[in-house]
Amino acid sequence: MNARRLISGTAVAAAAALGLGSLSACSSDSAAAGNTDKFDVVASFYPMAFLAERIGGDHVHVTSLTQPGQEPHDLEISARQTAALQESDAALYLKNLQPSVDDAVAQSEVKTKIDAASLTTLEKHGNEVGGHAAEHDDHADEELSGLDPHIWLDPVRYAQVAEGVGKAFEKADPAHAADYKTNTAALVKQLGDLNTEFEKGLAHTRTRVFVTTHAAFGYLAERYGLTEEAINGLDPESEPSAARVRELEKMTKADGVTTVFYETLVSDKTARTIASDAHLRTDVLDPIEGITKKSRGTDYFAVQRANLKALQTALGTK
DSSP, X not given: OOSOOOOOHHHHHHHHHTTOSSOOOOTTOTTOOXXXXXXXXXXSSHHHHHHHHHHHXXXXXXXXXXXXXXXXXXXXXXXXXXXXXXXXXXEEEOTTTOHHHHHHHHHSOXXXXXXXXXXXXXXXXXXXXXXXXXXXXXXXXXXXXEEOOOGGGSXXXXXXXXXXXXXXXXXXXGGGHHHHHHHHHHHHHHXXXXXXXXHHHTSSBSOOEEEEXXXXXXXXXXXXXXXEEESSOSOXXXXXXXXXXHHHHHHHHHTTOOEEEEOXXXXXXXXXXXXXXXXXXXXXXXXXXXXXXXXXXXSHHHHHHHXXXXXXXXXXXX
């Protein structure tokens, strides 16, 4: 945009040291952002970038800090990305998911800072969420519990975030407010339709329990009356205890579980080991933290529908 804040001395020095006097790139470049003739938005990772692109349309230039295929939880902000952030008109992020992003946004002079976590409600989730999980709440390991950031996997919560982002764009870039409002309404309707697909598609199944490698699908499970049993907690890289593995193997038999789900951006070794020991299948349930060639679809909606199909198969749709 034309109205541009001065970049901090630190950011300029960092950019100069890296030979980055002029930062520009397409939306998939995780290192460049501002100084375009559009409303420049830095998004922390794919679900935020998707919202910005769909709501902003032709009026925005979106840059993701997390590259396709990169595990977002592990992101460390580079000097180049810090400089890019300083040049932007808006930062769209999900607080407490990526600590380095939180720090960079807090220290930046970006005028519009949009925390997606503040636009909906977050809950405290552990290894077991939804359905009969409530029966075991008293025995939950508190160290494995925390505010679950995976709100985008629930179409209803994601729609709430979309509405908030749309309003923030309207306020920050009033010249294009009407288009932002129209685009937001269209996206919210699509998310509503997706919610209906999940409701109908998971209404009648042989079992209501599914097993995943890490606890990313708690909100989805609660929304559609399912129980997610996670091998690990909210940290996708953590290793399960021997007691947790034994508990899962016992539970899969009792609840008629057929499949252990793993995700595309994290090793499937643990999932395959547990599945083999319990004589279960494995399949992908994608937390949609990034789109890669391995993804079962090219955008959020396509991958969510692939997730729905995988759940229907695993749960035994009637």
